[in-house]
Amino acid sequence: MIVDLPDSTISRVQKKLVKIREEGGAVALGRVLTLIISTHLGEEEEAIEAANEASREHPMRVIVISTSREETTDDARLDAQIRVGGDAGASEVILLRAYGDTASDEEGLVTGLLLPDAPVVVWWPREHPDVVSESALGRIAQRRITDAASQPDPRQSIIDLGGSYAPGDTDFAWTRLTLWRAQLAAVLDQPPYEPVIGVQVSGAPDSPSTVLLAAWLRLQLQVTVEGDETIGATGSSGIHGVRLVRDSGVIELERSVVDVATLTQPGQPTHDLSLPRRSLRDCLAEELRRLDADDLFGNVVRNGVRLLDVPVESN
Incomplete structure (x- = not known):
């Protein structure tokens, strides 16, 4: 009515x-x-x-x-x-x-x-x-x-x-990262448990989610994160892919097809994973599930973004 x-x-x-x-x-x-x-x-x-x-x-x-x-x-x-x-x-x-x-x-x-x-x-x-x-x-x-x-x-x-x-x-640029963060965390939670020594995040030049994903990885892994905007020439928006470098090889999660990402890991078969672009409804519903402050987002947007162009200090 x-x-x-x-x-x-x-x-x-x-x-x-x-x-x-x-x-x-x-x-x-x-x-x-x-x-x-x-x-x-x-x-x-x-x-x-x-x-x-x-x-x-x-x-x-x-x-x-x-x-x-x-x-x-x-x-x-x-x-x-x-x-x-x-x-x-x-x-x-x-x-x-x-x-x-x-x-x-x-x-x-x-x-x-x-x-x-x-x-x-x-x-x-x-x-x-x-x-x-x-x-x-x-x-x-x-x-x-x-x-x-x-x-x-x-x-x-x-x-x-x-x-x-x-x-x-x-x-919502952060909310759109939920599936990407979950997939990357699941990959790194499997053997071999080697440190990540290099990261590259690629995406469209106007993608704020790409910036936040790079900032999150910078904070979580404490490694320098390189950005690659050249893939944006294909016309695809948003995040395109992530490469994680370890001594045993490179892990690559790339979304070259709409809603589907390809996961490549050393010594394992290639997998196609569901990684759909999130709708306004999905983003809004997720944000309404929590009414307290999102401390992780606060840390990423305040500190992680600022660190993207700062080299990692050697211990």
């Missing part, structure tokens, strides 16, 4: 939510968190769809604040829409399209709609504040999610995040 409330107020939205709950039986008691999505007018649906799908694992209230990309002289106005039932997955969606001066007070728009005693997560699918933890929405959230891949300069966005990182910040 979709209920439109043009030229509305937050008070009217609250009252309508109560009425829908009383008449239709839609309840907020089973909601485990409030997800706030901050986006731009006309760009809401992709984020809402991802949230609806993720809500089947994490029932929640979704509040979408949609504003104009540019400063406007529009009269202050709030057009609201409430979606419940089949139009909202296992959540309830409150879409707030704010115009004029109304759009300048994001915290005021959401405060009266937050679920009581429930964690708050904020997600910026596109542009985000320079320091998300100090923004109006970031200050009221336990977790703050950005997506460097959607920024004009994805790699610089990761570097900037390292400078402004606060516990609770995370980025």
Whole structure:
């Protein structure tokens, strides 16, 4: 069910939510968190769809604040829409399209709609504040999610995040690494248990996930990590492959085919592994599984990225 409330107020939205709950039986008691999505007018649906799908694992209230990309002289106005039932997955969606001066007070728009005693997560699918933890929405959230891949300069966005990182910040560029990190950790957990003496990570020039993977390996293995962006000429985005050098030979995990990676190890047959590119739904659902700070991500983005161009000191 979709209920439109043009030229509305937050008070009217609250009252309508109560009425829908009383008449239709839609309840907020089973909601485990409030997800706030901050986006731009006309760009809401992709984020809402991802949230609806993720809500089947994490029932929640979704509040979408949609504003104009540019400063406007529009009269202050709030057009609201409430979606419940089949139009909202296992959540309830409150879409707030704010115009004029109304759009300048994001915290005021959401405060009266937050679920009581429930964690708050904020997600910026596109542009985000320079320091998300100090923004109006970031200050009221336990977790703050950005997506460097959607920024004009994805790699610089990761570097900037390292400078402004606060516990609770995370980025989908890190979430997209989960399967890569799991596969590499599984490989190194098998004999022979030799130290890695060299690492090369290849990927598209605009891939922030490639930067984070290299930074993670730099911290975990304490070896110099070389980058290779030449493979990006094929047009493939994201991470392309990882080479780990040990005395017994080279381990190579390369994704040259969509969703499939080839694992090559000394003295073993070649294996094809499932390594799909993760959807927005998968990334969002994973980040909502933990509402505490991701200390490993914090260490990687603050320290690992900075160390990528620094030689390893000999002991």
